[in-house]
Amino acid sequence: MEKIIMNDVVKAILERRSIRKYEDRQITEEELNTILTCAFNSPSGGNGQQWFLSVVQDKAVLDTISKAFGEMMLSNPDTPERIRKSVSSGDWKVYFGAPTVIWVCYPKNNNETNAALLGENIVIAAQSLGLGTCYLGGVINYLRKPEAKELVDLLKVPEDFELLFGIAIGYPLESPDAKPRDFSKMVRI
Numbered sequence: 608m609e610k611i612i613m614n615d616v617v618k619a620i621l622e623r624r625s626i627r628k629y630e631d632r633q634i635t636e637e638e639l640n641t642i643l644t645c646a647f648n649s650p651s652g653g654n655g656q657q658w659f660l661s662v663v664q665d666k667a668v669l670d671t672i673s674k675a676f677g678e679m680m681l682s683n684p685d686t687p688e689r690i691r692k693s694v695s696s697g698d699w700k701v702y703f704g705a706p707t708v709i710w711v712c713y714p715k716n717n718n719e720t721n722a723a724l725l726g727e728n729i730v731i732a733a734q735s736l737g738l739g740t741c742y743l744g745g746v747i748n749y750l751r752k753p754e755a756k757e758l759v760d761l762l763k764v765p766e767d768f769e770l771l772f773g774i775a776i777g778y779p780l781e782s783p784d785a786k787p788r789d790f791s792k793m794v795r796i
């Protein structure tokens with residue numbers, strides 16, 4: 608890659624990786640408040656702030672969602688053997704055991720853009736504090752199904768909002784290498 612300027616923000620962006628292993632201790636209130644302050648300072652069309660967050664630190668709620676999703680995957684014959692093995696291993700959690708998960712929602716009468724931008728502010732703010740994160744998108748299709756309504760009710764998402772993704776947050780217990788990036792996906796004019 609060409610020479611770049613390095614500063615704290617660039618460093619946080621470049622050093623962020625999806626973390627799938629977390630320490631079993633909660634993040635501090637100050638860390639959470641910092642992350643939420645950065646989230647709610649995201650840009651939005653016409654400053655409409657078209658988003659809603661369900662901030663979950665109740666392990667029982669996260670475990671209920673994880674268990675139901677895991678059972679659904681095991682009962683689905685299309686679930687690949689590799690995933691089947693991992694889910695039935697006992698300690699599998701869809702949220703990777705992170706102590707905090709922020710579920711990001713967008714208004715049903717709008718698009719996802721604003722909420723998605725807020726999501727990345729959460730992730731980069733967390734990275735800058737030394738915390739790890741992972742987007743949880745795989746579980747969302749399941750949570751949007753009518754049979755999962757009781758689970759979404761646990762998240763207290765207002766009726767007029769749709770889940771976009773979860774973001775697992777916690778102290779990282781791994782430091783994975785960066786996956787390859789394709790710098791050809793652009794045109795310079």
Ligand SMILES: Cc1cc2nc3c(=O)[nH]c(=O)nc-3n(C[C@H](O)[C@H](O)[C@H](O)COP(=O)(O)O)c2cc1C
Pocket residue numbers: 623624625626627741742743744745746772785786
């Ligand atoms: C919208 C979205 C949904 C994702 N969903 C999942 C998920 O359900 N499970 C998971 O392990 N990783 C998930 N990821 C993480 C990606 O796999 C990861 O960002 C990608 O492989 C690049 O790796 P990196 O984040 O470490 O740079 C998701 C990422 C995004 C942006």
